[in-house]
Amino acid sequence: MSSIVSELAPYACDPTQTRGRLFSPGPSPTRSEYQRDRDRIIHSTAFRRLQHKTQVFLHHEGQHFRTRLTHTLEVSQMARSIARALALNEDLAEAVALAHDLGHTPFGHAGERVLHDKMADWGGFDHNVQALRVVTRLENRYALHDGLNLTWETLEGILKHNGPLIDEAGNPVGRYIKEGLPPGLDEIPVSEPLLLSSYASLEAQTAAIADDIAYNAHDIDDALRAGLLTLPQLMDVPLAGPIVREVLELWPDIDPSRQTHEIQRRLITRSIENVIVTSSSAIAMVEPANSDDVRNAGQSLIRFSNSLAEAELGLKRFLFENVYRHEDVMEPVRQGEAVVAALFDRYFEDGGLPGRWQEAADAAGSRAGRARVVADFVAGMTDPYALDEYARLFDARPDFR
Template identity: 75%
Template sequence: MSDRAPYASDPEQSRGRLYSTGPSPTRSEYQRDRDRIIHSTAFRRLQHKTQVFLHHDGKHYRNRLTHTLEVSQIARSMARALRLDEDLAEAVALSHDLGHTPFGHAGERVLHAKMAGMGGFDHNVQAMRVVTRLENRYAEHDGLNLTWETLEGILKHNGPLTNADGSPFGKYASEGLPAGVSDIPASQDLQISTHASLEAQTAAIADDVAYNAHDIDDALRAGLITLRDMIDVPLVGPIVREVLELYPDIASNRQAHEVQRRLITRSIEDVIATTSAEIATSGVKTSDDVRHAGKTLVRFSNAMAKAERGLKLFLFQRVYRHDAVMGPVRQSEAVVAGLFERYTDTLDMPGRWGIDVAAAQGDVAQARIIADFIAGMTDPYALDEYARLFDARPDFR
């Protein structure tokens, strides 16, 4: 990338990999990370993991894989406009959900509750376990052996984990740091009290842009809301009014797509303009300056951030807590809880997992292996295992 800004991440200055590899004549280090992620088993599993609506319902709802691809596209577009390393932004975006459980956040909530007192369950840390330990394809090492910068971006998806004094920061302030943070194989210390690179910050906000737009689209497809329900909703309301005025007579699915594309475009343009100003006023000159800037530089404008919170509140109240969503959620929570409890009682796990859990020393070590196994399941596999163990299969329809 010849036009890379001085504060962008430079693959030639990467802090490297835990295990050394020979140079590639055709790919940068971050391109190699991207390729390793795409070819991983965990990445393929995303196609059968729930985003919001269970994929069994059909109707072309997003799953974790399609969501991840949308995040990747948005992150790459913003990185290009900001003169960052597009490949690192893409690699972080492609890997950000590798630690998610089956059945979306429902499965994560159950595992977190079951692991209470044992470090809990955190999908960002679980993604780190996937890419550093659980993927077992390579001849010479476990994990994908990603660069320091990609690992940093995965771990700091929500920002720093601690304050400078080591006390838990942000969402970890109330519960403490999740298990495994201090035991992540990497080439150097991941500096959990600092911010991530601009590329990682870009991938993180691309996540918000993507799911705001596609959750609206999926909710419209499901019939949970209509466009007119959103006329007065912050952020999206003005766009809905604009589209209905311009195209009052076209099919509703075309109107919905027009709203979605305009929402994505305006969100991206707002982030680019706001971030460009933040970079300029912050005075950062290098990627390390970004890490020690003391704040997130890639962000929405204040006005859009406030409107985006209003949109999220609407989606929470009208979509995420809708009976049509919560019914399957409760059933899927029961599936994950049932699997965890049965595996804990019997250690009846297939293949190498059964061998590993039987050999583990102590309840905590066994519980972590059980959580690893369940977290890696696709929705269909979780249901198959539930049927095997309980001779019953929930019907989400």
């Protein structure tokens, strides 16, 4: 199977046929529209902040664990590899991958849970919608407009890389069934509606599955490095177990760090190869003539085989029980939650936001508007900045060790 493709498939997104941007930036003699999106994301303030945002292990644990930034870079590399093999647009897949976590809070999912709870009276907090707010409203570096002015296809991918938000009748689907759609979707400035009932492009679907592959492989690596797992524990775990046994049989006496890396790379390679073969078959069955046929296919076409998907769910369950809920992870998580909750409450009730943020909160005109400004500000914080603000406001600093 060749990994080099010379031209795009007919169902790939063509940058010359984009549905456009809200503002025309003029032609570029050197870059396609999706390459321009990628570059705008990389040069954004929100992207740089990812280097100081938690992935799973908080920043104090050490300098070799993944952060949101290193995770994002790894996802983008995998997304490009899959897109290239399937003759998709690599630049769009990369742009969606690079932007997919821009809406995440400090202290990982812990911070998101707190903001969702604090915003419960005003529709909650959703990191995908927050990422759209970041790239359409909160980044404010350009002279002529707020936001990064990304193409419709990149915005669609940020919002819908995990699938539609509603069915054709307008009813919420998936994780939105219980609590309804997140607020603010009708406030996102776009060149055309984002078609909430359809699937996203194959490029966006590629970024989503690359995210899953990265989580699986790299959370194992970080957990082993942190001493939360041992290789023998993994020998009977779905998906990872056969690879662990294989590596230990081939190289029983090499350094454990080399064994771990060999396991990680094989897990990534086999997952990606499975996606390429399975997705190729799924695409051939549907025979989409263009990217709109992909959106209207009624199913995700970028996917694992049934057997690997089942094994992947088993691995996720194992990681949830043995890593994400490990007390060495949960204690710092609880402290991070307390920091985010305290900051939100102080800013919301007493003010004290810096500069333009306090001006925006005062001008919001309602408690809902004020709460959204506070949520925007807190969500954009890095872990260290959140701790510095906590120390400034409360004259205390949590000890995560």
